[in-house]
Amino acid sequence: MFRFLALRSLRALLTVAICVSAVFIALRLAGDPAQIMLPSDTPPDVVAYYRDAWGLDRPLAEQYLRYIASAVRGDFGLSFADDRPAFAAVIEALPKTYLLGSSALMLALLIGLPLGILAALRHNRAADRLAMAVAVFGYAIPVFFLGILLILLFALKLRVLPSAGSDSLWHLILPTVTLGLPLAGRLARFARTATLEVLGKPYIRAARGRGVMPLGVIIRHALPNAAVPLLMFIGIEIGHILAGSAVVETIFAWPGIGRLLVDSVSTRDLAVVQAVIFTVTIIMVGANLLVDVVHILIDPRLGGFSRAVGKQA
Amino acid sequence: MSTVSLSSAPATAVRVAKNRMSPVVTLSAGFLLVVVLVALLADWLAPLPYTAQNLAARLKPPLTESGGTTYWLGTDQLGRDILSRMIFAVRTSILIAVMGTLIGAIFGTMLGFIAARLRGFVDQAIMMLVDAQAAIPALFLALTMLAFFGNNIVLFIILISIDGWDRYTRLARGLVVSEQESDYINAVEALGAGPSRVILRHLLPNIAAALVVQATLNFPGTILLETSLSFLGLGVQPPGTSLGLMLGEGRRYLLNAWWIAVFPGLTIFLTTLSMSLFGDWLRDRLDPTSERH
Numbered sequence: 123m124f125r126f127l128a129l130r131s132l133r134a135l136l137t138v139a140i141c142v143s144a145v146f147i148a149l150r151l152a153g154d155p156a157q158i159m160l161p162s163d164t165p166p167d168v169v170a171y172y173r174d175a176w177g178l179d180r181p182l183a184e185q186y187l188r189y190i191a192s193a194v195r196g197d198f199g200l201s202f203a204d205d206r207p208a209f210a211a212v213i214e215a216l217p218k219t220y221l222l223g224s225s226a227l228m229l230a231l232l233i234g235l236p237l238g239i240l241a242a243l244r245h246n247r248a249a250d251r252l253a254m255a256v257a258v259f260g261y262a263i264p265v266f267f268l269g270i271l272l273i274l275l276f277a278l279k280l281r282v283l284p285s286a287g288s289d290s291l292w293h294l295i296l297p298t299v300t301l302g303l304p305l306a307g308r309l310a311r312f313a314r315t316a317t318l319e320v321l322g323k324p325y326i327r328a329a330r331g332r333g334v335m336p337l338g339v340i341i342r343h344a345l346p347n348a349a350v351p352l353l354m355f356i357g358i359e360i361g362h363i364l365a366g367s368a369v370v371e372t373i374f375a376w377p378g379i380g381r382l383l384v385d386s387v388s389t390r391d392l393a394v395v396q397a398v399i400f401t402v403t404i405i406m407v408g409a410n411l412l413v414d415v416v417h418i419l420i421d422p423r424l425g426g427f428s429r430a431v432g433k434q435a
Numbered sequence: 436m437s438t439v440s441l442s443s444a445p446a447t448a449v450r451v452a453k454n455r456m457s458p459v460v461t462l463s464a465g466f467l468l469v470v471v472l473v474a475l476l477a478d479w480l481a482p483l484p485y486t487a488q489n490l491a492a493r494l495k496p497p498l499t500e501s502g503g504t505t506y507w508l509g510t511d512q513l514g515r516d517i518l519s520r521m522i523f524a525v526r527t528s529i530l531i532a533v534m535g536t537l538i539g540a541i542f543g544t545m546l547g548f549i550a551a552r553l554r555g556f557v558d559q560a561i562m563m564l565v566d567a568q569a570a571i572p573a574l575f576l577a578l579t580m581l582a583f584f585g586n587n588i589v590l591f592i593i594l595i596s597i598d599g600w601d602r603y604t605r606l607a608r609g610l611v612v613s614e615q616e617s618d619y620i621n622a623v624e625a626l627g628a629g630p631s632r633v634i635l636r637h638l639l640p641n642i643a644a645a646l647v648v649q650a651t652l653n654f655p656g657t658i659l660l661e662t663s664l665s666f667l668g669l670g671v672q673p674p675g676t677s678l679g680l681m682l683g684e685g686r687r688y689l690l691n692a693w694w695i696a697v698f699p700g701l702t703i704f705l706t707t708l709s710m711s712l713f714g715d716w717l718r719d720r721l722d723p724t725s726e727r728h
Contacts, residue, residue: 140564152584260656262708263704264707272698388668406570
């Protein structure tokens with residue numbers, strides 16, 4: 123198992139390295155970094171100063187190593203929006219995105235999971251079709267359209283919820299629903315498939331044959347076995363949540379990293395753009411690594427924690 | 436006990452039902468057909484040029500008549516006809532999404548074939564790229580590239596194709612690796628067929644169905660990527676128009692003129708919804724290897 127973990131971590135590190143290198147290559151392909159990174163009205167002598175400071179006249183290999191070294195230190199240069207380190211802007215925005223993302227995930231679990239399991243239990247009956255119709259609507263609706271409809275209804279017509287800002291928990295409601303509902307739709311569909319698969323397994327049929335009540339079968343046998351695919355699903359969905367946050371945070375003026383990225387792209391604040399993309403890569407790769415590790419730990423067939431405990435007992 | 440017979444009995448009935456289009460799927464296919472026709476015939480269908488301004492008729496609600504023209508879906512802040520703009524926006528959005536999907540599918544499939552045929556170091560390198568791509572959401576990558584290179588339509592289409600190439604690579608590689616082991620490929624190769632013949636005449640036709648299904652299922656996501664970027668003001672630029680751009684512009688006038696944002700939004704929603712429903716049906720029909728319930 124430790125061999126696997128080591129290999130898996132190495133692979134994750136390599137993925138991050140590839141992404142950082144790709145950003146370096148893209149930045150060089152785009153032209154002179156000093157010209158691109160600095161505001162267009164920068165005096166030539168200032169540009170020359172930065173060319174020297176960033177070592178842009180040195181060999182490409184050396185520049186690349188310096189780039190990697192500063193990326194590892196979290197040093198991506200200064201944001202020219204407010205002259206502070208770009209990474210500081212990201213660190214400040216990160217908790218906001220975390221709050222929004224986790225509450226959206228929670229909402230999705232609360233709605234999507236029961237809906238999907240219910241659909242599987244009522245397979246091919248009216249409740250199943252209704253649940254899946256709701257789910258399809260949920261995941262096909264574009265987040266920006268859903269967000270606009272919610273603002274129109276709850277903020278502009280009914281005037282019960284704020285449409286922009288992050289001052290109170292009330293501000294969290296509309297962005298959470300906007301980000302969470304499509305996720306709930308995908309989750310319901312996924313939970314239905316996973317549950318149906320588990321329900322078809324011989325051990326479930328055996329439990330049913332022994333006369334265990336359907337609800338008992340679900341809780342004792344089906345759910346624990348559906349946990350692993352559910353975990354994998356959440357790992358994949360972190361990407362969707364982050365991508366969705368760019369749009370949702372922009373609509374609702376929620377000061378997270380998605381909005382930070384969109385704003386920095388609009389103003390071509392490249393230091394911040396790089397810091398955001400680096401952070402997002404780390405989060406994504408880290409989340410997937412975590413999912414793999416937990417997967418090993420909870421699935422006894424992979425020789426993880428449970429087997430080790432079993433041996434000791 | 437009847438509950439014990441959980442499955443397998445009505446298998447033939449399911450098969451027959453699966454091949455027939457349900458009313459919902461028929462409706463979806465019909466809507467998609469209309470969308471494609473609108474995209475193709477935009478020049479003939481639009482009542483007005485999509486840039487024509489009429490400052491006397493700004494922010495008019497749907498079904499307004501002004502100066503002898505009926506604005507069926509209302510006008511925007513510059514007095515432009517929403518219906519005409521939407522017809523051209525559908526053309527732009529569909530064109531970009533189709534081209535993005537094609538480029539991504541062809542590029543991704545080729546890499547999948549290369550990885551599966553060559554194996555070894557090349558295979559490892561390609562799969563590492565796939566992993567790296569999966570580590571950054573396509574929307575973030577596209578935003579970053581737009582920041583570096585500035586906006587132009589060619590770059591924009593290439594960025595749209597980023598969404599999903601890795602899925603085609605993974606899929607094609609997996610399928611080719613397993614097909615290569617099969618008897619008929621061994622037989623064809625033993626008969627002296629060269630690599631290009633094996634690939635083009637035998638491998639590709641046999642995995643094409645799965646690739647087409649993947650493309651169909653990917654398409655809604657591709658449309659959403661384009662419309663999201665345009666919505667954020669970083670995709671299609673004025674004076675061009677796209678469904679996402681219209682929605683983004685209409686956002687500022689929600690309170691007084693909801694129709695500017697809502698009609699384009701509804702069009703995007705119905706398109707992605709129809710494509711998802713149609714794609715699910717196509718997968719059940721064409722791809723016997725995929726899971727279905």
